Amino acid sequence: MRRFLTGRPVPQASCELCGAVVAEDSHRHLVDTDKRALACACVSCALLFERPGAAGGRFRAVPDRYLADPDHRLDDSAWDVLQIPVGVAFFFRNAALNRLVALYPSPAGATESELEPSAWQTVLGNSRLAALLEPDVEALLLRRAQGGGRPECYLVPIDICYELVGRMRLLWQGFDGGAEARADLEAFFEQVGRRARAVQGEVRP
Ligand SMILES: [Zn+2]
Numbered sequence: 001m002r003r004f005l006t007g008r009p010v011p012q013a014s015c016e017l018c019g020a021v022v023a024e025d026s027h028r029h030l031v032d033t034d035k036r037a038l039a040c041a042c043v044s045c046a047l048l049f050e051r052p053g054a055a056g057g058r059f060r061a062v063p064d065r066y067l068a069d070p071d072h073r074l075d076d077s078a079w080d081v082l083q084i085p086v087g088v089a090f091f092f093r094n095a096a097l098n099r100l101v102a103l104y105p106s107p108a109g110a111t112e113s114e115l116e117p118s119a120w121q122t123v124l125g126n127s128r129l130a131a132l133l134e135p136d137v138e139a140l141l142l143r144r145a146q147g148g149g150r151p152e153c154y155l156v157p158i159d160i161c162y163e164l165v166g167r168m169r170l171l172w173q174g175f176d177g178g179a180e181a182r183a184d185l186e187a188f189f190e191q192v193g194r195r196a197r198a199v200q201g202e203v204r205p
């Protein structure tokens with residue numbers, strides 16, 4: 001079990017690279033691929049790391065695109081294959097390991113699925129959104145459909161997945177998370193759904 005500890009961004013953070021004060025509306029994140037952690041950054045520092053290969057690739061800027069694939073072929077049986085105990089999971093491509101990593105929120109933080117990676121490669125590997133995933137900085141975010149049907153699936157900035165994990169960690173109660181956690185999850189996915197635009201002819205940035 002591996003834990004990531006990230007909470008919601010505080011209103012006034014400082015850039016972990018240059019020390020500048022970062023206001024909430026210009027708060028960016030970099031993935032520190034050595035430490036597998038997020039670093040808060042100001043806009044100018046984030047811009048420096050947007051090109052692949054910048055600074056030897058250790059810090060990678062998290063993009064801000066949200067994509068949905070209205071034609072995705074995942075169905076509810078995918079969920080059984082994935083063996084994720086909760087109704088939400090996210091997947092990212094780890095460049096160093098060169099494979100997809102599956103994580104889900106739990107009261108302990110982000111928990112890595114122990115499932116054989118080939119299982120979700122089979123389920124997700126051929127999807128259009130999976131093909132567009134920028135390694136380490138973007139994730140496929142899945143939520144099991146309420147009452148059957150197709151799961152929701154989005155390509156999102158990876159930092160919002162850790163934000164969700166932080167929120168769930170604070171609110172989760174009992175076996176199913178409890179009413180407050182479920183309402184928060186609902187609001188979170190509503191926001192993601194509103195921001196996401198349908199994928200069409202996108203390429204990896
Ligand atoms: Zn900075």
Ligand SMILES: [Zn+2]
Pocket residue numbers: 009010013027028029039040041
């Ligand atoms: Zn931050």
